[in-house]
Amino acid sequence: MENQKSTKPRVVVIGGGFGGIRAALALSKYGVKITLIDRYNYHLFQPLLYQVATAGLSVDDIAYPIRAIVKEKKNIDFRLAKVTGVDFENKTVLMDTGTVNYDYLVIAAGGMTNYFGMKSVEENSFGMKTLDESVIIRNHILSMFELAAHEKDADKRRAFLTFVIVGGGPTGVESAGALSELVYHVLTKEYHHINFKEARIVLVEASDKLLAAMPESLREATVETLISKRVEVRMCVQVTDYDGQRLTLKGGEVIPTNTVVWGAGVRAIDLMDNLGVEQGSMRRVVVNEYLQIPNHPEAFVIGDAAHFMQDERPLPMIAPVAMQQADVAAKNIDNLLKNKELKKFAYRDVGSMATIGRNAAVVQMGNFKTHGFFAWAIWCFVHVLRLINFRNRAVVFSKWVWDYLVYERVVRIITRK
Known part of the structure; x- marks a missing residue:
C-alpha cells in the first residue's frame, strides 16, 4: 500500500x-x-x-x-x-x-x-488505437510493396497490393485518403517494377453513409473526393470473416488481401x-x-x-x-x-471535421459547413493547434508543408518485420 x-x-x-x-x-x-x-x-x-x-x-x-x-x-x-x-x-x-x-x-x-465479437477479424486485422499499432500498420504496408515488387504470381501480387479499410467514420475516411496519396503520389515513383493499376484501396462501410454525423452534402462530397483518389467506396457492406488472406463480406463476396485495417468501432x-x-x-x-x-x-x-x-x-x-x-x-x-452545489454536465457541440487528403476536407460547425481547400486549411489549423506542445506543432506543420510541396512522405523506414 x-x-x-x-x-x-x-x-x-x-x-x-x-x-x-x-x-x-x-x-x-x-x-x-x-x-x-x-x-x-x-x-x-x-x-x-x-x-x-x-x-x-x-x-x-x-x-x-x-x-x-x-x-x-x-x-x-x-x-x-x-x-x-x-x-x-x-x-x-x-x-x-x-x-x-x-x-x-x-x-x-x-x-x-471494437471488433463486435468477430474473433477472426480481431486476430488477423490491424486496429489503430495505439502508437504501436500504427507503426505496425506502416511497416506492414511498406513491406507489402517490397514483396509485390518481385512477386511473379499475379494473384499473390494483387493480394499484396489490395488494402481494405473497414469503417466509414473519420478514421476510415482519413486513412483511405492518406493511403491513396502514399500509394499513388509517393510509392509509384519508387517501385518501377510494380504496375500500380493492380493496386486497390477499398473502404468498406456497413451503413449507407460515410461520416454519418455530417450533413448530406458533405457526405456526398466525401464520397466524390475518395473516388477521385482511386478509393473504391463500398457502402451497405458488412464484414463477416477475415483469415489474414481472404476478407469475406455478407452475401459471400471474398476479397483476397493481406491487409485489413479495422476502424469500424470503439x-x-x-x-x-x-x-x-x-x-x-x-x-x-x-x-x-x-x-x-x-x-x-x-x-x-x-x-x-x-x-x-x-x-x-x-x-x-x-x-x-x-x-x-x-x-x-x-x-x-x-x-x-467546499460543500457547494454540483454543476450539471451538458455537452456543447463544437462541430466535426475530417480530411480526405491534400486540399480536401469537410467541416461542419453549427450552421457553417464547407468542403475542399478552405475546409482542409481549417482542419490543418485546428489539429496543429490542438497538439499539446510547441515542438510537436512546429514539426508537424513543417512536415505537412514539405509533403504538400514535394509529395514526399518522410517516415518510410521499416523498423521491424
Whole structure:
C-alpha cells in the first residue's frame, strides 16, 4: 500500500488521454494532491495516428511525455502502471505495480477497438488505437510493396497490393485518403517494377453513409473526393470473416488481401467490465448528470469510458466530449470539497471535421459547413493547434508543408518485420 503523508485530499486520475490530462491540470489549481496513472508514459494525439500508419508522421510527432506536461504542477504525481481494478468500498485503485488510495476518483481510461465479437477479424486485422499499432500498420504496408515488387504470381501480387479499410467514420475516411496519396503520389515513383493499376484501396462501410454525423452534402462530397483518389467506396457492406488472406463480406463476396485495417468501432476498455457497476452502450460506465457513478459520489467517469445520455442518446466517443467533461468533473470535485452545489454536465457541440487528403476536407460547425481547400486549411489549423506542445506543432506543420510541396512522405523506414 502506498503511504500518503499529505493532508490534502487525494485525487486519483486514471488515464493520460485528452480527458485525463485535462482533468489533472484543472484539478491542480485546487488544494488537492493528484496521482495520474497511465500504462504509457506519454500523452497521445490519437486523431493523427493514421498519419503515422501512412508514413506521414513519426511517433514522437504526435506523442509527448506526461511528466513533461505536468512538470510545473508540484501537486501532480505520475505513476506508470496498468490499472487492473477499483475497490470502491475501500477507495483504492489496484494496479499491476501496487495500490493507491483516493478520496476522489476520475476514470478517464479511454477506449479500444471494437471488433463486435468477430474473433477472426480481431486476430488477423490491424486496429489503430495505439502508437504501436500504427507503426505496425506502416511497416506492414511498406513491406507489402517490397514483396509485390518481385512477386511473379499475379494473384499473390494483387493480394499484396489490395488494402481494405473497414469503417466509414473519420478514421476510415482519413486513412483511405492518406493511403491513396502514399500509394499513388509517393510509392509509384519508387517501385518501377510494380504496375500500380493492380493496386486497390477499398473502404468498406456497413451503413449507407460515410461520416454519418455530417450533413448530406458533405457526405456526398466525401464520397466524390475518395473516388477521385482511386478509393473504391463500398457502402451497405458488412464484414463477416477475415483469415489474414481472404476478407469475406455478407452475401459471400471474398476479397483476397493481406491487409485489413479495422476502424469500424470503439468501445470502453476492458477495465470497465471489472468495476462491478452499471454499463451502457459500448461497455461504458453509466454516470449521472454530474458525471458521478451512481452510489459512488466520489467517483467520476469521463470521456470514452462514460455513458452519458443527452438528447435521448449517448454522447459520441470523441475528444471534445472528454475535455468538456474533464472540466466539469474537476469543478465538481472542488465543489464537493467546499460543500457547494454540483454543476450539471451538458455537452456543447463544437462541430466535426475530417480530411480526405491534400486540399480536401469537410467541416461542419453549427450552421457553417464547407468542403475542399478552405475546409482542409481549417482542419490543418485546428489539429496543429490542438497538439499539446510547441515542438510537436512546429514539426508537424513543417512536415505537412514539405509533403504538400514535394509529395514526399518522410517516415518510410521499416523498423521491424
